Each structure stands twice: as C-alpha cells, then as structure tokens.
Amino acid sequence: MISKRSLLALPALIPGLASAQSAWPQRPVRLVVPYAAGGGTDILARALGEALRPHLPFPIVVENRAGASGVIGSEAVSRAEPDGHTLMAVVSTHVMNKHVLNAIPFDPIADFTSVAMLTRNTMVLAASATLPFTDIPSLAAFARANPTRLSSGGTEALSSFIGLELARRIGAEIPDVQYRAGSQLMTDVVAGNLPLGWTSTASATPHMSTGRARIIAVSTATRTPFFPEVKTVIEQGIPDFDFSGWVALLGPKAMPDTLAQRIYGHVERAFAEPNFLARLTALGIEPDLRAPAACLDAMRREDRIWAAASAAGTLPKQ
Known part of the structure; x- marks a missing residue:
C-alpha cells in the first residue's frame, strides 16, 4: 500500500511533475530567438517579454542564436530542461525546414512542446523605389524584358518559396x-542593393517612412491592415496565391501540459492588454493567439502541406 507520505513526496521524485506543480517562473526565463536581432520575430519576442514583465517575478531574457535557418537555436532549445525556463519563438519555417534542408538534428514537432501560437505573418513584397514597377503586372513585364536585372531576397524557406513561386507564375x-533577418533584407532594399524581397510586415514597416522602398503585393488572400491600399497577388491576376507564416512559442519536449497551459495563461493575459495590442499594431504585427492544442494542430497541418509540396518537387532545397 502506498502511504500518504509517499504520495506527497511523488512530485519531488519526478522532475517534470515537480516543475508543473510549482510556481512559474522560479528564475529568469530564457526566450531563444533562433534568428538575427532586429527581424520581426525578435521584435515580437522582446515586446512580449516586456509585456509579461510586470506580471512575473523574474524577467524574460531574449537570446538571439541565429544560424542555419533557425536550426542552431532550435537544437539548443530541444536539448534544454523542460521546466519552462527555456522557451523559443519560431516562425513557420521551423516546420518547413524538415522538408527543405538535407538534415536537421531534431523533429520540429515531436521534439518540442507547443505553448502558444502568437501571430500571423503576412508576407509583403518590398521593392526598391528606384525601380520602374509598382505592381505585379509591371514587375512581370520588367522581369521578362530584363532577365538578369532582378533578384528576390528571403530570410528563410517560406519567403524563398514565395519568391520562387511568384517568379514561376509570371514566367x-x-x-x-538569402538573408539572416528581415531587417538586413530591408536595409538592402532601401539602399538599392537588393531589388526585391519578401518579408514580414513587422520587418517592412519601420522602413516605409524613408520613401526609398515600396510595398507592391501581399502574399495572403486578403489584404493586410498594415498596408490596406496594397493589393494581394490574387487581386493582381495570379489565382490561388495565398501564403502566410506565423510565430509560435515553443518549449522543449516533455514539458508537462499543466506547465504549458500556465505559461499560455500569462501570454493570454498580455494579449488582452490594450497597450500591448496597440504596440503590436504600431510594429506591424498581426496577433493570432491560439492555445497549445490549437498551435500543435496548426503545426501538424502545415507539416502535411509541406510534405506534399516536397514530394511534388515544388519546395526550394537548401
């Protein structure tokens, strides 16, 4: 027979259970962004950390660990203790990498715990203002007449895929x-060193005031509220062109469900604050908060989509 004392001692004998039943956090939380500083994901992670700070006894410390399309930082998180003190913010390429890279040292779904879907990333096509086109039809005409004049920047597999797919569709x-971050891509577009680039609204927004770059299309089926005057690719004559990314908050594999839900509850509280939502709007970030189970479902759905695209040979290999 198991004694009452043995039952009380059980959490101490099982580290994951002990973590789930204790208060979170018990020390500063490391939030890994596996991309370069200054990009849309980094901006969001730092804004979320600041929004959570008044409600937590310890700070959220953002750590950039860029490299290999997010693989280096993600691998570090996959090997961390599942106690909620190491988390990461990743874009949808985290799932896509499995199908475009030769090999990665983890499974992007099975080796992580879903905590929250945070935002939707509408991708926008930014172009240098020195170029003569302002929309997709005039871009297509220019590209066909000047076959060596254009190149398109991307920061990960999704933006690269969108760029290559558009090129294929317009012939x-x-x-x-390839760029390490959207901020670097946009700096080159503004400077005239890069003709075109697909990036997030968060990366593009800070550069629009320069007057040296323009947004000529959005990647989704509906327009983005951040550039409402810009038509979608579909509206500009290319049917069924609907691609978007997301940013998700993940933890290492085997985090207890109760712990993931507790962290999600804090994130949900931050997303309910008008000041935080206003800041996201100012940064060009579209909120799309979803609970752990819904986040996991979305990741699994995209895994199936990219697996089919890979089998069909339509994904860029890196």
Whole structure:
C-alpha cells in the first residue's frame, strides 16, 4: 500500500511533475530567438517579454542564436530542461525546414512542446523605389524584358518559396538571395542593393517612412491592415496565391501540459492588454493567439502541406 507520505513526496521524485506543480517562473526565463536581432520575430519576442514583465517575478531574457535557418537555436532549445525556463519563438519555417534542408538534428514537432501560437505573418513584397514597377503586372513585364536585372531576397524557406513561386507564375527568372533577418533584407532594399524581397510586415514597416522602398503585393488572400491600399497577388491576376507564416512559442519536449497551459495563461493575459495590442499594431504585427492544442494542430497541418509540396518537387532545397 502506498502511504500518504509517499504520495506527497511523488512530485519531488519526478522532475517534470515537480516543475508543473510549482510556481512559474522560479528564475529568469530564457526566450531563444533562433534568428538575427532586429527581424520581426525578435521584435515580437522582446515586446512580449516586456509585456509579461510586470506580471512575473523574474524577467524574460531574449537570446538571439541565429544560424542555419533557425536550426542552431532550435537544437539548443530541444536539448534544454523542460521546466519552462527555456522557451523559443519560431516562425513557420521551423516546420518547413524538415522538408527543405538535407538534415536537421531534431523533429520540429515531436521534439518540442507547443505553448502558444502568437501571430500571423503576412508576407509583403518590398521593392526598391528606384525601380520602374509598382505592381505585379509591371514587375512581370520588367522581369521578362530584363532577365538578369532582378533578384528576390528571403530570410528563410517560406519567403524563398514565395519568391520562387511568384517568379514561376509570371514566367521569369528571379534568383533567390538569402538573408539572416528581415531587417538586413530591408536595409538592402532601401539602399538599392537588393531589388526585391519578401518579408514580414513587422520587418517592412519601420522602413516605409524613408520613401526609398515600396510595398507592391501581399502574399495572403486578403489584404493586410498594415498596408490596406496594397493589393494581394490574387487581386493582381495570379489565382490561388495565398501564403502566410506565423510565430509560435515553443518549449522543449516533455514539458508537462499543466506547465504549458500556465505559461499560455500569462501570454493570454498580455494579449488582452490594450497597450500591448496597440504596440503590436504600431510594429506591424498581426496577433493570432491560439492555445497549445490549437498551435500543435496548426503545426501538424502545415507539416502535411509541406510534405506534399516536397514530394511534388515544388519546395526550394537548401
């Protein structure tokens, strides 16, 4: 027979259970962003950390660990203790990487715990204002007449895929150029060093005041509220062109469900605050908060989509 004393001692014998039943956090939380500083995901992570700070006894410390399309930072998180003190913010390429990279040292779904879906990433096509086109039809005409003049920047597999897919649909050769972050991509667009680039609204918004870049299309079936005057690719004559990304908050594998739900509750509280939502709007970030189970469902759905695209040979290999 198990004694009452043995039952009381059980959490101490099982680290994950002990973590789930104790207060969170018990020390500063490391929030890994596996991309370079200054990009949309980094901006969001830092804004969320600041919004959570008044409600937690310890701070959220953002750590950029860029490299290999997010794989380096993600691998570090996959090996961390599942006690809620190491989390990461990743874009949808985290799932896509499994199908576009030769090999990755983890499974992007099975080796992590879903905590929350945070935002939707509408991708926008930014172009240097020095170029003569302002929409997709005039871009297509220019690209076909000047087959070596254009290249399109991307920061990960999704934006690269969108760029290559657009080029395929308009019948033009537009090579993909890889960047480590949306901020770097936009700096080159503004400087005139990069003709085109697909990036998030969060990365593009700070550069629009320069007057040296323009947004000529959005990747989703509906327009983005951040650039409501900009038509979708579909509206500009290319049917069924609907692609978007997301940012999710994940933890290491085997985090207790109760702990993931507790962290999600704090995030939900931050997303309910008008000041935080106003800041997201100012930053060009679209909130799309979903609970752990819904986040996991979305990741699994995209895994099936990209697996089919990979089998069909339509994904860019890196």
